[in-house]
Amino acid sequence: MNLLTGLDALLEHRSVQDAAAHLHLTPPAVSRILGRLRSVTGDPLLVRDGREMVPTERALAMRDEVRELVARAHAVLEPQAVVELASLRRTFVVRCHDALLTSLAPKLLAEFGAKAPLASLRLVSENPTVDRHTGLREIDLDVGSPPQESPAVITRVIGADEMVLVVRRGSTLDVPKPSLTAVAAATHIAVSRRGRALGPVDDQLAAHGLTRTVQATVATVAAALAVVAATDSVTILPARLRDPLPSTVRIRPLPFTLPSSEASVSWHRRHDNDDAHRWLRTLVERTLADSLR
Template identity: 40%
Template sequence: MGATTRNIDLNLLTALDVLLDECSVSAAADRLGLSAPAMSRTLARIRTAFADPILVRSGQAMVPTPRAEAAHAEVKAVLERSRALFARDRPADPARLERTFTVVANDLLAGALAERLLPRLRRSAPGVTAVLLSEGPYPDDLVLREGAADLEVRVITAPAPETRIEPLLVDEMAAAVRPGHPLTRAPLTPAALAGALHVVPSRRGRLRGPLDDALEAVGLRRRVVAAMPTFAAALQLVVASDLVSQIPARTGAPLVAALGLVALPIPLPLPPIDISMGWHPRHDHDPAQRWFRHEVRAALCGLAPAAPGAAVRNRDGAPRPATGPAAPAAAPSDPSRALPPRG
């Protein structure tokens, strides 16, 4: 017989949430601090309450039943609402908090965020775990509505009506090249940029972008020779060749520095990159969620401007030329260095 509203136990919902996260009785037991037999007994109670197997064997793994999959997002929502109800006016205590927060971001933002966020968490909230997921083909609102992530940090262009949006920072595109690249010999011009060979980061394999529109507006076109699924993959090609890639100047600064690359101002009017934080309204009043949003905000809003050589704009928004003594005009890229050497 299934459960009635009189005998529903919120502890069972907590256990169900963890079981569906882990799809493993032993892993769920570890996470909840229970023994494996105790977790098995809890799963049996959940199965009785839901009149459903919840988890079934598939080869060597356990997989959720269709009903369990369909209920998982609502289970998370009920738990979030109950936590917010009991702790609405109570601030979070980071030092005692034991919780996992999930953030969706592209590889560049994930790296920039983690580099600044994780030290903050280690100092103030050692029991907190941050999980950063890559962007996927699913709609933005579905990720938050179904509880797959607590936050999205990205360019949010068409949020669902219920999604809460908070702007975090404005970035701009720069051109990433290897040290000694022909384009580094003089302030970059649109013609020199168009004359280089390009690799574009695009998880959907798109070869065109705002830079192409800006170049065409001044009668120029560029040649894109490859599209890579992540910024990191695109920059790996840039390291060992004369290829040029685009990268957001602020959020890309840590990766540019780690790879020993140079970020050059792009002397064309490109749209700004407005990076925001999005979350589902069920997280509005959860003290732990509010605290975590503060930590993400502090980590990203404190991101230093790009290092010297990266894109910088004047107060009027026009690109500022690179400083330093004038150099000879950039020579055309050597075709022999246009692509990485073959292994």
């Protein structure tokens, strides 16, 4: 690149001193560039004629191509132009927890479509067989609980949500304050994409000398709500992430405290300076924050 830039300046100014001024280099440095160019091409390129330097036939033949190559290289290296959303043609891939997706999608798609009508979104669910950190290389954004910390991943925690008990309307646990023993005695539906039945709920119960029965694990919040709506089983979910809530179920407080469920937006650092990506993640962050209020 330095040789091409130097050759372009020398052919333009036909003077080592003037080319040096143009390139913000010293004349000896430009003389060394000319020497390397002559060695590489096997041609003198510029020959002295009195006080001037005259290009050879080889130099004249390559002049336009050299100028074009230098211009193209500069264009590639220049800062990215401000993205024009109205004409943006790009498909963004956003991986999202299914419960978050239910509350996010309507508002997100409405504004996305209004601002970037030629772009599209692929909203995909988490894959339990793919490491979330590794998977971030293949997608634009991850929306859900914060992934494992990594120098290659940027994560912004947008908010947190308390955990609540979801019961069928009219069931024995459909009371203002279900007791600890009643919650432990109920059959539970656990939500886990990886099929994990045990977790913080069991730790809290164990602290009181109690255990629970996990009747089934399901991959989505929607599935858990469907089971609870039709049976006496219960499930424990983040308070704001259970919409739309079936009319046959109710939200009740837990008789113990669980850690809040954090909601975050994460992306691979390779996207950090991408203006179109910056617009998307700002939109997703704002929409997620609104849904957690």
